[in-house]
Amino acid sequence: MANYTLDTEDGRLEALRRMLTIREFDTKAGEYFADGEIPGFVHLYIGEEAVGVGTCAALEPDDYITSTHRGHGHCIAKGLDTKLMMAELFGKRSGYCNGKGGSMHIADVDAGMLGANGIVGAGPPLATGAALSIDYQDRDQVALAFLGDGAVAQGQVHEAVNMASTWNLPAVFLVENNKYGEATPVEKQHNVKQLSDTAQAYDIPGVTVDGMDVTAVTEAVEEARKRARAGDGPTMIEAETYRYNGHYEGDEQNYRDEEEVAQWKERDAIESFKERLIDRGELTEAEFEELQAEVEDEIADAVEYAQNSDLPEPEEAYEDMFSEPVPEVEQFASRLRTDGGSSGGDSR
Amino acid sequence: MTAQAELEREETETMTVREAIREALREELARDEDVYIMGEDVGAFGGVLEVTGDLYEEFGEERVRDTPIAEAGYVGAATGAAATGTRPVIELMFSDFIGVSMEQIMNQMAKMRYMFGGKTEIPVTVRATEGGGMGAASQHSGTVHAWISHFPGLKAVAPGTAAAAKGLTKAAIRSNDPVFVFENKMIYEQQGDVPTDEDYIVPIGEAAVEREGEDVTVVATQRLVGESLDVADRLAGDVSVEVIDPRSLYPLDTETIAESLRKTGRMVVADETPLSYGTHAEIITRAQEEAFFSLDAPIQRVGTPDTHMPFSTPLEQEVLPDGEGVENAIRRIT
DSSP: OOSOOTTSHHHHHHHHHHHHHHHHHHHHHHHHHHTTSSOSOOOOOTTOHHHHHHHHHTSOTTOEEEOOSSOHHHHHHHTOOHHHHHHHHTTOTTSTTTTSSOGGGOOBGGGTBOOOOSSTTOHHHHHHHHHHHHHHTTOSOOEEEEEETGGGGOHHHHHHHHHHHHTTOSEEEEEEEOSEETTEEGGGTOSSSSGGGGGGGGTSOEEEEETTOHHHHHHHHHHHHHHHHTTOOOEEEEEEOOOSSOSSTTOOOTTSOHHHHHHHHHTOHHHHHHHHHHHTTSOOHHHHHHHHHHHHHHHHHHHHHHHHSOOOOGGGGGSSSOSSOOHHHHHHHHHHHHHOSOOTTOOO | OBHHHHHHTSOEEEEEHHHHHHHHHHHHHHHOTTEEEEETTOSTTOOTTSSSTTHHHHHOTTTEEEOOSOHHHHHHHHHHHHTTTOEEEEEEEEGGGHHHHHHIIIIIITTHHHHTTTOOOOOOEEEEEEOOSSSOOTTSSOOOHHHHHHSTTOEEEOOSSHHHHHHHHHHHHHOSSOEEEEEEGGGTTOEEEEEOOTTOOOOTTOOEEEEOOSSEEEEEOTHHHHHHHHHHHHHTTTOOEEEEEOOEEESOOHHHHHHHHHHHSOEEEEEEEESTTSHHHHHHHHHHHHHGGGOOSOOEEEEEOSSOOOSSHHHHHHHSOOHHHHHHHHHHHO
16 A cells, blocks of 8 residues: 555645655755754755655555655655654764764665665666566565656666666656756756657656646656556656755855746645645645644654754764674774774774 | 685585686575576676576576676666665676776665665675786776775675685675675686585685795785795795685785784785785785784785786786796795
8 A cells, every 4th residue: 555645635635744744844954954953965855845745655665766865855755754864864873874874865775765865876776776676576566766857867877777678677767857957957968858758768658747746746657657567667757846945055056047946936836736635625724734833843843853862972983884794894893992082093 | 724624624526716606606596596697698698707607597587687788787786686685696797897887886885784874785796807817908807806895885805716716606695795706817717626515605704824834924816826826836845835815805814814924924915906005005004013023024015016907918927916926025035
């Protein structure tokens, strides 16, 4: 059974809740990053919520996804716990990766989430591999790679799609075309009119959908999933969307004007889905306010959980390298235990 | 225990390094259904290096799978597959092609387990052939195991004998960590006694004393193990040479090397990687950290003198480290 599906009223409300959760999570992530409480980089998904949620609504809970550097939305859409996510962003031991991954590397393999990824285009080969495991063991799953418009120019993405299509693997490639690869417009990076046109090179279906319409995204992914499970191989879906924030927080965004951003915001995916549910009599303004308040509470709780969680102990830096640990690394952990203080990698 | 003593306890059969690797693959394919081989022309063709041979006939195309010529793609796919419940064994053909797939190796395969807080295993094996000596020129003769041994999150082994080739390949496949098996292409036809026990493995991280000696320790890898044993034979009665094959480059069995150095006080490190910033430096550093006050002479290095492997025979022979180089190094310090 899917986590939620747009075929039922409850499922549609759940999809709306998840879109709101993503927006609230990333709004807070941006704020705490600006405050300096969240270290490193954060890449926010605000504006693109319909893509992640529409996609994951069409997947089964044990399907796999690979994500991107802009991965918070995919995690929430896939059903990851916002407390453990926020704790990870804060670098806390209670986070999904015990504080070793941070924003760009959140993963929960048991939940089918094979990792956000700091390397553009690195996810599709991994998804092809997950699809290979599924196919090899004859399991009833699919593997879906989220990738950005920029990643379509990467060589390893071509290799991954070619292999998945040649081997007829149960894979889906979901291109989030948010119009800019970092600071450079999509038309300056690709020669095709639509990125989904590249699917022709692999003789697989390539479709472009409105990524601001959660229903359109879900329908395309449902179709792709069905096709993959029927043994007909992968599909490439291009979802046209827009990020409201910069490539990263702190990006000056001198490559686009405010008018363009405003035009996309007029087509806001959450607003339009909300209106649709109200029109259908499935939601009232009061119920929406209530939902929004619940989501704000959830994220406030997540922030509180993250803030109150412990930082990792220094010796935890020496854990998790290998399934079978090596003395080269272990010596530093044991030295910390006996001597205390920072060893900083001096070899004796 | 010396390598010879180890083997004397086992039922053995004489076979080549190539056959020993194929036997390891065959046994592991038969033992575990989650194990499969992927690579270019490994199937019906039998592998460019003729290692996979007839495995395709025995196990079929799903388990001995030909890939497109797309090293980044299939190394990445193997990493994704390993994270999701299967155990791929990649044949990367020439180790120079690691360059083509390096992004998936260094940023995905090596880092996923650590970045994810230990919540996934990556049981992937990568076999690749290294070394000069057959006029294959610079892009098919490299010895690059220092890169992989240097990079955290990867394990690297490099057999110098047929027994080690079998035992290390099996250990790599059974490991839940990414393990690279570096096979020197000039020793595929080298014969040796190989244990027939299907559970014979060489634990990753254990060196072998291939020959005991008193005057000087030669730590040699791959092809240079056999050549150093020949040198030891030649010098017998004059200089007593102990030969150690580390077998595993990372993790490295520092103690076996240090123990030998404490006994002999002199050491030569012979390995085909380029000399600068490499395998030799690491072994020597560790040896002096553990046994500095046992040293009677400067430790010597035998390796490739920081050039690529040239094509023409006299050029290739000039830069290729060999037994003569090992002997000269021994003479300098004994």
